[in-house]
Amino acid sequence: MCGPIKPATHGGRRYFLLLVDDSSxxxxxxxLTAKDQAAEAIKEIKARAEMETGKKLKVLRTDRGGEFNSEEFARYCAGEGVGRHLTAPYSPQQNGVVERRNQTVVGMARSMLKAKGMPAAFWGEAVSTAVYILNRSPTKSLEDKTPFEAWHERKPDVAHLCTFGCIGHVKVTRPNLAKLEDRSKPMIFLGYKAGSKAYRLYDPVERRVHASRDVVFDEAASWD
Known part of the structure; x- marks a missing residue:
């Protein structure tokens, strides 16, 4: 768990929860908007991971934060047959894999925001994109395989990766365009839409996030 982070995202999120599979x-x-949402987020991730793999979660390693240490969550884990490993107080090194990944994700997000002059309130999009990229990047701990390949047992497609914060010219799909109207609209690339091949882009005029596959990117251009 990382946070509270200031400023909050445009959606009011102040925290992020990162789970790392020790093997892959x-x-x-x-x-998350609040720490007390962490337990439900873990339950949702656990259900999805078990559905994808057909395997059951055996052990959950966390620190002793109250969001992980409630009686209700302890009963849930016991009922699901999930063993709990709690780190000693003030000993983050005992959960070293996720602690290092947290630092890497935050560092990447900070660099991505600064590189393109993005407002800090877009940190949620930046950390999400950092995780997406890291899951598809080779790592020495896997002998230069990617976590995606280790988890899904197939190589990831990376041809669609683009520079965070660059300008994307999004096709205007509104019907009956006038002959002189623009056929595309410039927006800011924020990342990748989960569960689809669409990109997420921010329209600074409408102040809305759009999803589109019909985008031409100018990776040298930026917000500022």
Missing amino acids: RFMWLRL
């Missing part, structure tokens, strides 16, 4: 190093990220 594959990561899951959830943006």
